[in-house]
Amino acid sequence: MDSVITYVLTRKLNTQSHDRALVDTTRALARQVVMTPQGPQLDPAWNTTRFLTTDPDERTYFRISVDGEIIAGTAVLPSPPVVDDPDGADEDGAEPPTLLDRINKAVPTIYDSLVEGLPVRAVALDFSFDDYLVEVAMAETLNTRSRFIEEILSVLVAGQLLLIALLGFVIVTAVRSGLESVSKLSDEIESRSIDDLQPIGGDDVPSELTPLIAKTNSLLGRLDEAVAAQRRFIGHAAHQLRTPLSGLKLESELMLARPVPDDVRQRAERIKAAADRMIRVGEQLLVLARIDANVRPRDTFTRIDLTELTRECGARWVPAARQAHVEIVLVAPDEPVWVDGDEVLLDQLLGNLVDNAIRYHGGPGQIVLRVNDSPPSLVVEDDGPGIAPEDRARVFDAFYRAKNSQAGGSGLGLAIVKEIAEAHGAHWDLRSRPEFAGTRISLVFPGPRIGAHLSRVRIEPRQPDW
Structure with a gap:
């Protein structure tokens, strides 16, 4: 709205200033009329080029008439519209004493017209010279006025576009700044x-x-x-x-x-x-x-040798495994594999996995307890019947049991494994038939701390000292 108002006011002021200059030029031309024996005539010594514009795109026309007869200029310039007071007389009716005063007091008639097919702005002055009625008219094309308006309009439009771009940048920056903290909060909740x-x-x-x-x-x-x-x-x-x-x-x-x-x-x-x-x-x-x-404060955890814990826990399950005709095999490095955790909870985790493997094995076979050191991980493998694909997504849910399960149980074993793993920041992975010949549950604990010396030598399976 401000730009529209500015444009309208600028256009009005541009028109007024050009009209005033055109009126002054017309009065200057009127002052060049002199009395001769033949009547009022244009001063022969006057140079018409001084009134012509230097702009190659602009054209200027003039006409001087005495009692309706053209004595100078072009006849193609149309006459002004009829007005009520063509002489511009004073309010008391007295005519100015001198010709210069009458020219200066003459009321200009400003009008729009066409000359040779071009739109023009024209000014006409009517005044008396002795017993003659003299009319001096001058017109100019609108190129200069239009060009000025176009320049003003382009500046306004460019300014508005720049302002819009700046405002858009400020808005986008502010919104992004606000949304960045919201995104961080969202990521924190998601994690x-x-x-x-x-x-x-x-x-x-x-x-x-x-x-x-x-x-x-x-x-x-x-x-x-x-x-x-x-x-x-x-x-x-x-x-x-x-x-x-x-x-x-x-x-x-x-x-x-x-x-x-x-x-x-x-x-x-x-x-x-x-x-x-x-x-x-x-x-x-x-x-x-x-x-x-x-x-889950890490400073309450103790340093635990995962290999020793697996060996001790597996040894306690050997009698139950033998009774079920299942052999337990330990695969672990000779060097300790240290993790930070709760020894009681980790022992319960491994015990639940071994108990599950024995309970659902269903016949003679083997259970492998595998400890890796890079990264610290615990794997329990068996060659039993495996877990059906439709049950794998829910076996870690509390009290869930597969429909075709024949072994007894509470449905809490793997749910507790999941809880303990999460409490220690460990990740788990379940593979079963046909990907793996049986069931394999892997638990990967947080990576080793900086400065830990870990062995990457492959350890062959060996029988534990049970």
Whole structure:
């Protein structure tokens, strides 16, 4: 709107200034009329070229008439429109005494017309000279005026475009600056674990998002309290159940230790198996209650030799493996493979993997416990029937069991493996048939610290000293 107003005012001022110059030129031409014996005539000594423009694109026309008869100039210049007061008389009706005064007092008639097909701006002056009525008219084409307006318009347009570009740059920069912090916040949320309910940092976000972050942090706080209450309940319930279940198991073992009828022995064995299964579920629930994904300070972890831990844990499962006609093989480097972690939780993780491999193996075979040092990783392999493709995405969910599973279990083993791995910042990978001849679960722990000396020598499988 400002540009339109500026353009209109500039055009008006341009027209007024050119009209004023044209009126002055016409008065100067009128002063060149002199009286001769033949009547008013254009002064022969006057040089007409002094009134012509030096602009090659501009044309100037003039005409001098005495009592309607043209005495100088061109006849193609049209006459001005009729006005009410052609003489420009004073208000008191008195005519100026001198010719110069009458020329200066004459009211100019300014009008638009066409000359030789070109649009022109013209000025006409009417005044009396003795008993003669003299009319002096002058016109000029509009090239100079139009060119000036075009230059002004181009400057305005260029200025507006520059202003728009500058304003757009400022807006885009401001929006990008605001969105950059939002993107960082989005990336931070995206990279979080599903169990990480810590408050969101909102130091670098726009102030408009502060209330949203505050409400979100309030929601996360309530969810954290609910999850903590759930974990406490699970832990307390599992602990309370363990005592009566242990008593029930002891009673069934005492009953089986004495001679009893066969039907009573079968019932006692079923009671003992159910008690063992419930005690196992209670232990798994206690482990779940102990794992808190929101509290993972690395300084509370201890330095653990993954090779030694695997050897000790595997040794405890040898009797159960032999009973199931399964052989356990350890493949590990001679040098320690250090990781930072919780020894009890890592022992539970490996125990769950070995128990799962034995439980679902289904016949004679082999379980390989493999420890690698670059990067620190733990792999449990078996040559059992494998896991169906439709079950692989859910086997790490709590209480999930495959539909065709024949072995007993609580459905918590691999869920606990996942929780412990996440608590240690480890990544896991599951491969099964047909990619792998059996089932292979790999756990890769955080890489070695700077300065660690790791061996990359391939270690051949060897039998553990069990």
